[in-house]
Amino acid sequence: MDRNQSNYAVRKLIAKYSHTDPDDWFLTFRARLGMAICFQTIYDIYGSGEVITQPYTCITAVNPILVSNLKPVYTDIDPKTLSIDNPEKLYNSKTVAIVLQHTLGIMSGETQKIANFAKKHHLILIEDSAHCLTRMATDNSGNVLADISIHSFGVEKVLQSTKFGGAIYVNPTLKKKDAKLYNEITSRLQGLPQPPRGLDLRSRTYRFQNGLLHRLPNSMFHNIRNLAYRAHIFELAVAPYEQDAEQSPPYASTKFINETILKYLPSLPSVYEKRLKNTLIYNKKLSTNSSFKQITQTKEPLLAYPILFKDAASATKAYDVLTSSGFFIRRWYSPLLYPGPISNRRYNYNQKMSPIAEDMQARVLCLPTDLSSEKMERILVILQSTENK
Numbered sequence: 294m295d296r297n298q299s300n301y302a303v304r305k306l307i308a309k310y311s312h313t314d315p316d317d318w319f320l321t322f323r324a325r326l327g328m329a330i331c332f333q334t335i336y337d338i339y340g341s342g343e344v345i346t347q348p349y350t351c352i353t354a355v356n357p358i359l360v361s362n363l364k365p366v367y368t369d370i371d372p373k374t375l376s377i378d379n380p381e382k383l384y385n386s387k388t389v390a391i392v393l394q395h396t397l398g399i400m401s402g403e404t405q406k407i408a409n410f411a412k413k414h415h416l417i418l419i420e421d422s423a424h425c426l427t428r429m430a431t432d433n434s435g436n437v438l439a440d441i442s443i444h445s446f447g448v449e450k451v452l453q454s455t456k457f458g459g460a461i462y463v464n465p466t467l468k469k470k471d472a473k474l475y476n477e478i479t480s481r482l483q484g485l486p487q488p489p490r491g492l493d494l495r496s497r498t499y500r501f502q503n504g505l506l507h508r509l510p511n512s513m514f515h516n517i518r519n520l521a522y523r524a525h526i527f528e529l530a531v532a533p534y535e536q537d538a539e540q541s542p543p544y545a546s547t548k549f550i551n552e553t554i555l556k557y558l559p560s561l562p563s564v565y566e567k568r569l570k571n572t573l574i575y576n577k578k579l580s581t582n583s584s585f586k587q588i589t590q591t592k593e594p595l596l597a598y599p600i601l602f603k604d605a606a607s608a609t610k611a612y613d614v615l616t617s618s619g620f621f622i623r624r625w626y627s628p629l630l631y632p633g634p635i636s637n638r639r640y641n642y643n644q645k646m647s648p649i650a651e652d653m654q655a656r657v658l659c660l661p662t663d664l665s666s667e668k669m670e671r672i673l674v675i676l677q678s679t680e681n682k
């Protein structure tokens with residue numbers, strides 16, 4: 294299979310899972326690079342403006358706005374969905390777009406209301422489905438609500454083994470809304486160059502190198518990894534320059550990335566089945582603990598299951614117990630704009646503007662949903678033992 298054939302095969306499969314058309318999908322080296330193409334085109338056509346987003350996210354989801362010379366403005370989050378709350382509050386004549394992020398795959402927020410708001414004010418609605426590959430918010434008839442939807446095959450996403458690759462869905466209805474924007478975004482995504490040799494090589498060797506790094510004692514892990522990064526032999530999931538509002542130029546996905554995706558994407562239905570089963574177990578079994586609360590009871594295949602401890606110290610303690618028992622626990626997104634900007638100012642972020650997100654990031658733990666039944670039992674026992682301690 295050559296690169297074009299593998300590219301088409303990936304798009305065909307994504308389209309099958311998302312009930313869309315392969316021609317509306319574009320593959321990028323990473324999702325963040327495709328996001329930047331979209332924002333850059335918005336800037337080139339509409340000029341400078343504001344993008345409503347949320348600080349409860351990865352910094353890589355905000356850099357695409359900044360590198361495109363647009364200004365991110367942040368809403369606080371809805372504590373039940375960890376997603377954007379009341380974008381209306383931030384709307385003004387400079388607003389050009391809204392980012393609707395389905396944090397951890399929770400899509401149960403007011404997606405239709407936000408889409409109506411975007412439509413009413415002629416704003417571009419960009420859905421961040423990085424945590425819910427191929428899942429998109431739809432209206433009652435099954436039509437995709439967003440103008441553009443961002444999907445990721447990157448590190449710690451729904452498919453564990455792919456590590457690189459982004460898929461950008463450009464809704465054909467955007468053609469009607471703004472033909473110039475539609476044509477420009479699709480032709481730029483279509484015409485992306487291949488990554489340079491070094492980057493291509495680092496994406497090929499990532500899994501092997503990462504495996505080796507994880508065999509190192511904890512005390513050496515970070516130093517050796519950073520050394521390898523500085524020697525240009527290892528690609529970090531988030532590089533230090535990305536904490537300072539910069540990112541790599543945009544590239545298309547490679548033949549290697551496409552082939553890796555093709556190897557693992559067919560397992561998506563069973564991956565989602567397992568994640569859904571475990572989400573439902575957490576829903577049921579974690580509802581009565583006195584040291585933490587559930588954030589959601591959603592019946593969706595979550596990327597990770599968020600729980601909220603009574604204070605930061607209890608969250609840290611539980612994190613330590615679980616990680617020392619061998620579980621890979623995430624604290625998404627702690628700190629906000631994870632792993633944290635070098636300067637809040639550069640990101641136009643003011644902690645006072647989002648007290649709910651600030652509070653939740655200090656107390657949240659995200660439990661894995663890709664565990665076997667035995668490991669689920671073990672994690673539940675450990676969590677139960679945190680009660681009242």
Ligand SMILES: Cc1ncc(COP(=O)(O)O)c(C=O)c1O
Pocket residue numbers: 323324325326350351353354394421423424444445446447448458459
């Ligand atoms: C919410 C969110 N959006 C976008 C991205 C970017 O995805 P990628 O790593 O494929 O660039 C990430 C992860 O980095 C993310 O967590």
